[in-house]
Amino acid sequence: MTDVMQNTRFTNLSMANRFALAPMTRTSAEADGTPNELMADHYEAYAKGGFGLLITEGTYTDDRASQGYANQPGLINDAHIEGWKTIVDRIHAAGSKAIAQLMHAGAQFQANHYTDQPLAPSAVQPKGAPLGFYGDQSEWQTPQVMTEADIKFAIEGFVKTAVNAKTAGFDGVELHGANGYLLNQFLSTHFNRREDSYGGSLENRLRVVVETIKAVRAAVGDDFAVGIRLSQVAVTDPDYQLPEGEAGFRQITEAVRDAGADFIHTTDGDVHRAPFVEGDKSLADVVADVDGIELIINGGIDETNHQDRAAAYPGSLLAVGKKALANPDFVQRLKDGKEIEDIDFAMLQPKATIENELAWRRKQAA
Numbered sequence: 001m002t003d004v005m006q007n008t009r010f011t012n013l014s015m016a017n018r019f020a021l022a023p024m025t026r027t028s029a030e031a032d033g034t035p036n037e038l039m040a041d042h043y044e045a046y047a048k049g050g051f052g053l054l055i056t057e058g059t060y061t062d063d064r065a066s067q068g069y070a071n072q073p074g075l076i077n078d079a080h081i082e083g084w085k086t087i088v089d090r091i092h093a094a095g096s097k098a099i100a101q102l103m104h105a106g107a108q109f110q111a112n113h114y115t116d117q118p119l120a121p122s123a124v125q126p127k128g129a130p131l132g133f134y135g136d137q138s139e140w141q142t143p144q145v146m147t148e149a150d151i152k153f154a155i156e157g158f159v160k161t162a163v164n165a166k167t168a169g170f171d172g173v174e175l176h177g178a179n180g181y182l183l184n185q186f187l188s189t190h191f192n193r194r195e196d197s198y199g200g201s202l203e204n205r206l207r208v209v210v211e212t213i214k215a216v217r218a219a220v221g222d223d224f225a226v227g228i229r230l231s232q233v234a235v236t237d238p239d240y241q242l243p244e245g246e247a248g249f250r251q252i253t254e255a256v257r258d259a260g261a262d263f264i265h266t267t268d269g270d271v272h273r274a275p276f277v278e279g280d281k282s283l284a285d286v287v288a289d290v291d292g293i294e295l296i297i298n299g300g301i302d303e304t305n306h307q308d309r310a311a312a313y314p315g316s317l318l319a320v321g322k323k324a325l326a327n328p329d330f331v332q333r334l335k336d337g338k339e340i341e342d343i344d345f346a347m348l349q350p351k352a353t354i355e356n357e358l359a360w361r362r363k364q365a366a
């Protein structure tokens with residue numbers, strides 16, 4: 001057995017192995033964001049399937065504009081906390097750890113239980129079309145520009161939901177700073193056209209991220225894992241690059257560490273992709289070069305390359321997305337030398353819900 005299957009420590013947590021389930025939105029909560037039994041069964045399958053850590057799907061953080069998709073779960077009230085507690089208890093009972101991904105949609109806003117008005121750093125729409133497997137909206141709305149009060153409210157939402165995650169029994173939180181959602185929008189020169197202290201230079205564009213991490217850390221204490229997921233690309237813009245390049249991403253990494261984060265979870269099309277305007281380093285390479293911050297890698301990890309990836313980034317966790325969806329018992333299958341399936345995107349049609357996945361599985365089995 002390889003090192004990747006050995007017990008490991010990550011932040012303050014002891015894990016059965018180095019495999020993490022990547023966060024994947026399933027739009028299967030109740031209409032008011034309450035997590036349900038279907039979700040508990042879903043997550044338990046990955047814990048029983050051998051993943052040392054489950055990072056749960058992007059979960060909204062306030063009762064204004066943070067929700068982006070219909071039937072997305074929230075973590076903002078007692079019913080949400082209770083629903084997640086059931087899920088986390090079942091994950092823990094199966095021997096895995098659980099980290100909640102906290103997400104504010106910002107401009108990537110398709111449906112919301114509380115408001116029709118998206119809020120974002122600037123009045124800029126995402127590129128391309130809304131995501132069909134999360135809803136049937138035909139075009140993006142123009143978001144309203146966030147005031148300083150709106151920004152404070154959004155940060156407070158991350159703080160309160162991080163505390164709620166702790167109450168629900170989660171082992172940590174991951175702030176969603178990737179893929180074009182709110183925190184990523186502040187970093188992005190496409191989405192962020194502000195001329196105040198939250199826009200312009202990278203230091204200014206980083207301000208919301210830094211303020212959020214500091215406030216979350218102060219609220220949850222030191223014994224609770226706090227990290228952030230980062231990418232350059234957005235789901236609506238797979239080619240976006242930071243104008244500040246590799247040096248800029250290093251600046252982000254150091255600022256995030258100094259604000260009190262334990263880990264950065266990089267995501268890209270492939271762990272090894274060199275995505276910067278210059279140079280041949282990957283996002284993961286930059287984080288791995290910086291002392292004092294732990295790393296989760298993601299992007300194209302599979303049965304053929306996981307050992308190479310694990311060796312290239314010692315001590316990192318390996319987050320698996322699509323291969324895990326196709327094989328909830330991905331880790332157990334690796335251990336047993338069993339065949340690993342490829343994803344069939346039909347399982348996410350017409351919407352990426354757990355119910356549609358189960359219907360697809362029943363059809364396969366028939």
Ligand SMILES: Cc1cc2nc3c(=O)[nH]c(=O)nc-3n(C[C@H](O)[C@H](O)[C@H](O)COP(=O)(O)O)c2cc1C
Pocket residue numbers: 022023024025026057058101176178179229267268269298299300301319320321322323348352
């Ligand atoms: C159905 C689906 C839902 C996703 N939802 C999220 C999400 O909620 N948060 C997030 O950060 N990434 C999300 N992702 C991206 C995955 O976490 C992961 O980064 C991506 O699939 C690439 O990893 P892979 O090559 O192992 O699949 C989603 C991906 C899929 C396929």
